[in-house]
Amino acid sequence: MNDPSERVILLVEDNADDELMTVRAFRKSNIRNPVVVVRDGAEAIDYLFIQGRHADRDPSIRPQVVLLDLHLPRIDGLEVLRRIRTHEQTRTLPVVILTSSKEERDLVEGYQLGVNSFVHKPVDVTAFFEAVRQLGMYWIVLNEMPSPRRSA
Template sequence: MLRPILLVEDNEQDELLTLRALRKNNVANDVHVARDGAEALAYLGLAVGGADLSETPPALPQIVLLDLKLPKIDGLEVLKEIRTNPRTQVLPVVILTTSKEERDIAKGYALGANSYVRKPVDFDTFIEAIRQLGLYWLILNEGPADTIQNLEPAAPSRPARFNPEAEP
């Protein structure tokens, strides 16, 4: 069963363009739209501070497409809350925004964004960007399980050293 996509977008025009681009690229996943940061966190079952809102949190989406400039709770704060909760910390989050500010890019990656994509102005280019996002994140990428709350953290291990003379 396909898990939904969580689209966090407050601009109705950008929401419609994104939904249209997803349909045009035959993305089969359902899309849940959250129009502000608080709604996005509630959909994920999170409260500010990284805590779960209930004892039985909802199933996670396959990916979060996150705008930055949102009402109520800013997109970067939403990302921070997602990464704070052990259940959602590895949930793929792609920042999909019009912001070209270097500090937004740097902070997004510092907070754990998996990707930062600027929304192209040209619709055909936007459709192609969504096609590539869908191809990678929904088809090629091996994402986390529906829930990771029962996973034990991996024991730290020593990184393998590259040895060019080793046998393959």
């Protein structure tokens, strides 16, 4: 998976407006990677561990990065992060918390659980687009990950 355009972005977001703005920001920044959107923590777990509704997805397609909201239905973002870091096959997966939460305890717990980055969603649309553009450029274009074979 050396071609950056093949790297999947997993967006875990229950707010349709934030989802639309995030996808638009990627497109405006010429980040054309596939964006898989899941709307709650339980579906994120199903996608990542190839179970439930996502049991039939291609297991060779691993997300390059997970953009994770915190305040999600069913299973919250911190619990999703906890489960990602607990399992061998997802432990090294880059996770960026992208949230409107300004709670210090969310920031601290996120880092204690092993988040790679914690970004507050800017309220201003222009600032939001710029934040997402920078996230995409770093995590999709610049960051290098070990292949599943090398990290196992």
